[in-house]
Structure formats: C-alpha cells, structure tokens
Amino acid sequence: MKRFLKWLGYSISSIILIILLVFLIASIYVQQHKKELIAEASATIQKKYHSTVTIKDIHLSLFEQFPNFSIELKEVDVKGPMFQIHAQKLFTAKNISVRIKTWPLLYGKILLTKTKLEDGQLFIYTDKLGNHNLDELKQKKAAEKNSVVQIPDNIELNKFDIIIKDDQKLKTFHFNIQSLQVQSTKNDSTTILNIKKEMVIKSLIFNHLKGSFLKNQKLIGKYSIVVGKEKMTFKKIELIVGKIPFILTGDFDLKNKGLFILELNTPRIPFDFAKSILTKNISKVLTHIIITKPLGINATINGPLSGGEPKVIAHWQIKKTTIGTTQIQFTDADVEGTFNNQVNKTQEPNDVNSSIILSKLSGNWHEIPIQTSNIQINNLTQPYLKGGFKTQFNLALLNPPLNTDNIVIKRGKGKLDIDYEGPLVNNNEKNTKISASLQINDGEIFIKPIQKNISNTFADLQINNNTIEIKKLTAQTKEGSQLTITGISTHSLAAIPNTPGKANVNINISSPNLNLNEFSSSLQHGLHKKKKSRNLTFSKIDHILENENIHINLNANSIKWQNLVARNLTSSIDLNSGNWRLNNLRMNLGVGNIQLSTKMLTIESRKILTAKFQVNRVKADELLYGMNNFGQNGLSYKNIRGELNIDGELKSPLNKQGGINPNQIDAAINFQIKQGALLNYMPLLKIQEHVFKNRQLDSLQFATIKNAITLNHGTIHIPRMEIATSALNLFVGGDYGLNGNTNMHIQVPLNNLTQKDQSRKMKIASNKEKGGASIFLRAISEPNGQIKIKLDPKGGKYKREQLAQ
Numbered sequence: 001m002k003r004f005l006k007w008l009g010y011s012i013s014s015i016i017l018i019i020l021l022v023f024l025i026a027s028i029y030v031q032q033h034k035k036e037l038i039a040e041a042s043a044t045i046q047k048k049y050h051s052t053v054t055i056k057d058i059h060l061s062l063f064e065q066f067p068n069f070s071i072e073l074k075e076v077d078v079k080g081p082m083f084q085i086h087a088q089k090l091f092t093a094k095n096i097s098v099r100i101k102t103w104p105l106l107y108g109k110i111l112l113t114k115t116k117l118e119d120g121q122l123f124i125y126t127d128k129l130g131n132h133n134l135d136e137l138k139q140k141k142a143a144e145k146n147s148v149v150q151i152p153d154n155i156e157l158n159k160f161d162i163i164i165k166d167d168q169k170l171k172t173f174h175f176n177i178q179s180l181q182v183q184s185t186k187n188d189s190t191t192i193l194n195i196k197k198e199m200v201i202k203s204l205i206f207n208h209l210k211g212s213f214l215k216n217q218k219l220i221g222k223y224s225i226v227v228g229k230e231k232m233t234f235k236k237i238e239l240i241v242g243k244i245p246f247i248l249t250g251d252f253d254l255k256n257k258g259l260f261i262l263e264l265n266t267p268r269i270p271f272d273f274a275k276s277i278l279t280k281n282i283s284k285v286l287t288h289i290i291i292t293k294p295l296g297i298n299a300t301i302n303g304p305l306s307g308g309e310p311k312v313i314a315h316w317q318i319k320k321t322t323i324g325t326t327q328i329q330f331t332d333a334d335v336e337g338t339f340n341n342q343v344n345k346t347q348e349p350n351d352v353n354s355s356i357i358l359s360k361l362s363g364n365w366h367e368i369p370i371q372t373s374n375i376q377i378n379n380l381t382q383p384y385l386k387g388g389f390k391t392q393f394n395l396a397l398l399n400p401p402l403n404t405d406n407i408v409i410k411r412g413k414g415k416l417d418i419d420y421e422g423p424l425v426n427n428n429e430k431n432t433k434i435s436a437s438l439q440i441n442d443g444e445i446f447i448k449p450i451q452k453n454i455s456n457t458f459a460d461l462q463i464n465n466n467t468i469e470i471k472k473l474t475a476q477t478k479e480g481s482q483l484t485i486t487g488i489s490t491h492s493l494a495a496i497p498n499t500p501g502k503a504n505v506n507i508n509i510s511s512p513n514l515n516l517n518e519f520s521s522s523l524q525h526g527l528h529k530k531k532k533s534r535n536l537t538f539s540k541i542d543h544i545l546e547n548e549n550i551h552i553n554l555n556a557n558s559i560k561w562q563n564l565v566a567r568n569l570t571s572s573i574d575l576n577s578g579n580w581r582l583n584n585l586r587m588n589l590g591v592g593n594i595q596l597s598t599k600m601l602t603i604e605s606r607k608i609l610t611a612k613f614q615v616n617r618v619k620a621d622e623l624l625y626g627m628n629n630f631g632q633n634g635l636s637y638k639n640i641r642g643e644l645n646i647d648g649e650l651k652s653p654l655n656k657q658g659g660i661n662p663n664q665i666d667a668a669i670n671f672q673i674k675q676g677a678l679l680n681y682m683p684l685l686k687i688q689e690h691v692f693k694n695r696q697l698d699s700l701q702f703a704t705i706k707n708a709i710t711l712n713h714g715t716i717h718i719p720r721m722e723i724a725t726s727a728l729n730l731f732v733g734g735d736y737g738l739n740g741n742t743n744m745h746i747q748v749p750l751n752n753l754t755q756k757d758q759s760r761k762m763k764i765a766s767n768k769e770k771g772g773a774s775i776f777l778r779a780i781s782e783p784n785g786q787i788k789i790k791l792d793p794k795g796g797k798y799k800r801e802q803l804a805q
Helices: 002-032 034-049 102-106 135-143 271-276 280-286 395-402 516-523 537-547 620-626 682-688 759-764 795-804
Strands: 053-065 068-078 091-100 112-126 154-166 171-186 190-205 217-228 231-241 244-253 259-269 295-304 311-324 329-340 355-365 368-372 375-378 384-394 407-423 433-447 452-464 467-477 482-490 504-511 549-561 564-576 579-589 592-603 606-619 640-653 666-679 699-712 715-724 729-737 743-749 774-781 787-791
Touching: 259 271, 271 280, 271 295, 355 384, 384 395, 395 407, 407 452, 433 467, 516 549, 564 620, 579 620, 606 620, 620 640, 640 699, 682 743, 682 774, 682 787, 715 743, 715 795, 729 774, 729 795, 743 795, 774 795
Parallel strands: 112 154, 504 549
Antiparallel strands: 053 068, 068 091, 091 112, 154 171, 171 190, 190 217, 217 231, 231 244, 244 259, 259 295, 295 311, 311 329, 329 355, 355 368, 355 375, 368 384, 375 384, 384 407, 407 433, 433 452, 452 467, 467 482, 482 504, 549 564, 564 579, 579 592, 592 606, 606 640, 640 666, 666 699, 699 715, 715 729, 729 743, 743 774, 774 787
8 A cells, every 4th residue: 555655756756746747848849939939829810800010028836827827918909900990999808818628738749729808998999981990800700611609618807898889879888897707618519608707787788869778787697508509598587787686598599680688687686776777768767656676677788789779678566665756645555557669560679669568456545546557658768658457446535636625525425537748847838638526425514714614515527638527526514515517628737836827716606505604714814824744745735725716606695794694696707816806796685685796815924805885775773783784783683674775885803703894894884774663772762861761762763864964983974964754853073983083963953842744854954954043063082982971062052064065
C-alpha cells in the first residue's frame, strides 16, 4: 500500500510538473512572440468581421480558469465595418478570456471550451436609411454553405452591455448584463442552451415616441433554451423581474416569416409595479386608476423579429380589491379584464388602437353593490371611457357619497342603471355622453334646513347627456302635505364646481294639500355651509342647491300658512346663487283673493325680503286670524269685521329662523274696509270710561274706512281719518307702536253728545272733514304696556296740520 501511494504521488507530481513545463514553454513563447500573436489575432478578426481591431495585450494564464489554461486578451476594440459612417464601435471589452483544455495539449491538440467577456459592450446599430453595422457580416454568413448557427460551448459575460438600436424603426434594446453564463449541449439538429443570468434592462423600446417597457428593471433567471436551424423555443421558464416571478414560454421563428410568440404569466403583481414596467403612454393612462391588491396576469405577445410594435393581449384577474379613480372607487371588488393593443385588426398595433376592457366588475360603491360586464377604455393616447353598470340598493347607503349636510336619507329602495361615454379626463358637456335612470321606492328623506321628514317618496329620474329629467316624484310629510314633482335640468354638467356656466333647473310642484308652515324655516340665512370633504363627485350637491338657476312652478288645491287656509294657489319660484324670488302668487281666500310677489336677496351677508301684495274682498277677521294679527297685539281678528282691500309694499330683513321681526319692517299700505265692525276695541272702551257711557261702543258698525298707512321699525303711522260708526263718528290719527310708544290723536265731535241716526253719516264719511267743535284726546303707551286715554291740549294743532297736508 505504501508503495502504491508513493507511486501515485510520483505520478501526480510528474503530471503537475509536465503541466507547469508546458505552461512555462507556452508562456515564454507567447511572451517572446506577443507582437506577432496580437497582429495575427487582429488580422484574423479583421478578416472575418471586416473591421479595424486593436488588442492592447495578450498573455497566457494558468489561474484565470484553473485547472485549464486560458489566453487573455486585454482591451479589445472592434470598430466594425460601418464605423466610418456611424462613428459607433461594434464591440469593446477590457478582458477576453478563452479557455484551453489542458490534457489535449499533451497530445498537441488545442481545444477552446469557454469564452469569458468582461467589462465590455456589443453595439448593433441601424441608421435611419436602414444601413446596418453587421450587413457585411450577414452577407458573408449567407454565402457560407453551412448556415447553422454556431454557438460556443460555454460563454460567460460579466459587466457587459448589449445595445441594439434601430433609428429607422425607432427601436432601442439595452441590456446591462451583470452576470451571464451560457452552456451549450449540441444534438444532431438542435443546441440546448443552459442559461443563468442577472441583468438590468436599461430600455426595451419598440417605439421611441412611446417610451420603454421594463425600464431599469433587474432580471434574474436560470433556464434552458432550445435552438435549432430555424427555430428557438423555451417552455415555462422562470424569470424574476424586480422581485416579481414571471413564467414565460416562447417560440421564435429564425427563418421563413421571422415571427415570434411569447406567453407570460404571473400570479401576483402589484399594480404600481405593473405600471412602472409599462411604457409612459400606458402608464400615464393608468395613473388615473387605483388598484390596491396584486393582479394575476396572463399575456401573449407576438410579432415580427424584424421590428415593429408587437401585438399584446393580456388578461388579468383580481379579487377583493379596491379599484377606481380619484373620483369614484369600488371596494371589495372582483375584477377581470383584458388589454389589447390591436382592436382594429386592419391597423397596426399601437396606443391609439389599444383598449382596456373590464369584462367583469362586482363590488361596492360606498357599500352599494355594483355589477358590470361592459366597461372599456379605448385609445390610450387620448383615453376614452365607455360602459356602465346596474345596481339595486338601500337608499340610506347614498348618504356618504352625497356628502351633504342638507339632506339625510333614512330609508327606501333604489335602482340605478347608468351608461357613460366620454374621455377619461378633461370631460365636458360637449365630449361626454351620459345615460342613466334612477327609481326610488318608499323613500324617507330628512331635510335639515327645514327640519322636516319627507316620506312615502317614489321617484323616476332619467339622465340623457346633459339633461336630467324628473319624470315623476311623489312624497308627503308626516303632517299631511303631499307633493308631486316633475322637472328637467339642462346644462347639468355645469353644476360641477369650476365648470363654466350654470345648470338650469325647471321644476313643477303640485299638491292637493300643502302646509307651508312645515317649510317656513327654509327661508333662513341660506343652506347650512359647514365645510365638508370634497373628495367625492357627489359631494357637490350643495353647490347645486346654493348656486344654480332653479325655477319652480307651484300649484296647490289647498294651502296653509300660519293659520291662513287658502285654495287654488298658483305661483313660481326662482332660486339663483342663494337668492330667491316668489313670482305672481295668487290664492283664493273665501270669496276674495290674495296676490303676492316677493324676493329675497343677499346684501352684505344679510337676507333682505321685499314684497308687493294685494288683498281683494277678503274678510278682515279671517285674514288677521290667518296671519296671527301680523305680529301686533293692538288690533286682533276678534276686534274687526268687514270686507278688506289692501294694496301695499314692504321690506324687511329675515331672522335666523327665516321669519320677519315686526320691528324691522318698512311698509306702505293702502287699505279699505267695507261693511265693517269694531268689536270690543280697547281704545274705544277706554273712551267709554269717560264719555258715551250709554252707547254701544263695544260693537260699532261702519260703512267704509280707508287710509294710506306706513309701517317703520315697529311703528304704524296712521294719517288722520274719519271713522263714522253706528254709535258715533270720530277722527283718529297718529302713531301706533307694535311694542309700545303709541301716540294716537282722537277727535270726538261734540255733536256725538246727542244720540242720533248715524246711517247717513256712515255713507258720507271723509278724512278731510273738520268735525266741528270737538273734544281732543290722546291714547299713549304706559310703561306697563297698557294704553291710557287723556285729554290732548294740542289736538287742534294736530288736526290743522293734518288737514293742511
């Protein structure tokens, strides 16, 4: 055994010695003949590639690819046959190492088994005229009888760039190879390439105008490719792009038509990463889209190897994600879709000829269930959206997207069907088509500005392009008011803030029974304007209510306002930028009627109400009762009878409750009362405490009383007028304070001391009568609010001043 080991040691030592001796001899030879070897190598390459070649150094290495020898070429520079035209070098490398098998050298044979390239670049270039820097090489290769692709057995590249640039077809492929190892196994007709690589795709541009796929993305892979005389194939190889695994299958026709087909799939790719590996045009479109969970993608890419944009069809699916845009989003959504860059097969694949189709989308919009199978985005250069969805839902789920303080939906059922066609961004009324229908059943809505529940709501709304039509809407309040509404809105897209123009809304409201007391607080200082988040499209409903042109036609068979009950009301209302106008209101009250036109304007943040009104042949007591004595307590509906005619104007600010403060009213009123009576009127009862104690001053009839009075800041100014009654005639004038400060002048002619028939006097009463000898009294307010009657020493002067006017 010791002898065998000793013999083995001698043998190994001898072999090593021989190898070292061969290496030494070869090294000495290379060193002594370096110039000739460099010249010979350069000449050989130049002859083969028709190019100027420079090699800075050459030497033999034992350790570079140990245990084999290797020939090391330093700073190799191949300019290429078209360098004089393009000024682009074909090939450079700081180091080329060619491995030589050691054992065959002992028999005098040189076998090259591996080529290693480091820190270099291969630049394949085609100019705008189609001149290629490898044309001469291709021609020579075509002239050779054996055209089988010759591939070295073993190739290794480190820190090596491969650039393929075609200025004629606007393509650029740039691969920065950090590490690439290729081992080949040859059969009769094919070669199997076992590849291990790590590289960065600097650019993968099929069209310079559209940008790069996979820009600056790192690729890692270990796989096999089968190369034959006419075809190159690989099946289900795995590549890591960034950190995302992809499975690829490919078939490349190297002859004939020169076509390729590539299939790839990945089970989970984040949407943001997917956007980053696409071209800038596609990515720009997708920036408007939000998808929160990874997608599963299956894609097929095919086209000519000679160039041009390939055809791409990609299918994807995702479950339980949030998907949408910054304007509208669907949650908990299951989505399936397709990308196709050749919708029209008679045209070339490109962004204009591309589409993104959502073949399935089921999810929730603010918990409202949504389903669709028909959403499509065409033309990725100028994205155009077409599609729609249907849903049935609980109406209360609309509260979050409506995002308004003014309306709260409490219950009901809704059905929505909507179709949209228009650009994905920069949409307006000219380039956008919208068709939708909304049905509401058994709805209940709470309107905060008037603190009112609207129930039993049924609605049918239609949207057609820029027009919204209320075909029918019925509702009623808890107190019994019933409403039927129809209407139409034109230029509706202008309701969106920052859109030019204004939406015009025309509404018709009819009611068999309308109680305006339920809605009186709607006249308050505008709608509630608490600031809300404006992230959602439908949060702009307050903008419509506050700033658009709204016209309402109103008809009611029966109407109640305060205690006033009238019939056959007709009117129209205009709302514009927070202001409103009531036009030509007319309603019947008994045998008479009331006419009113009023408007509310915002002046320096204050709501100012102005009105013109007429009262024709209305019973005075009914009107005062109905209007709560107009807010004063001097003369109530219990004190007055007769047929009333009024023509007047008023102006007043509104309080926070939308009501009128009598102390702030300015008014001018012409009135006339026919066939009237004063019943238990306190000033007359006060007079009776002093005179006419046996007259029936608690129930006085009169034929006609008329005057033109004014109301200013709570004081009614009454010019001197004659009141000829069944018991006496007297003259009254002065100021009546609604809240004190009363200063009334009363003239009682002395001829009233004798009781007589007043019927004739009642017919010829005149405010210009002097009245003869009289007693003059004053009715003034006491600090306790009571009216006190006393003698008026200046009564004669007051009479003369009034008659002089």
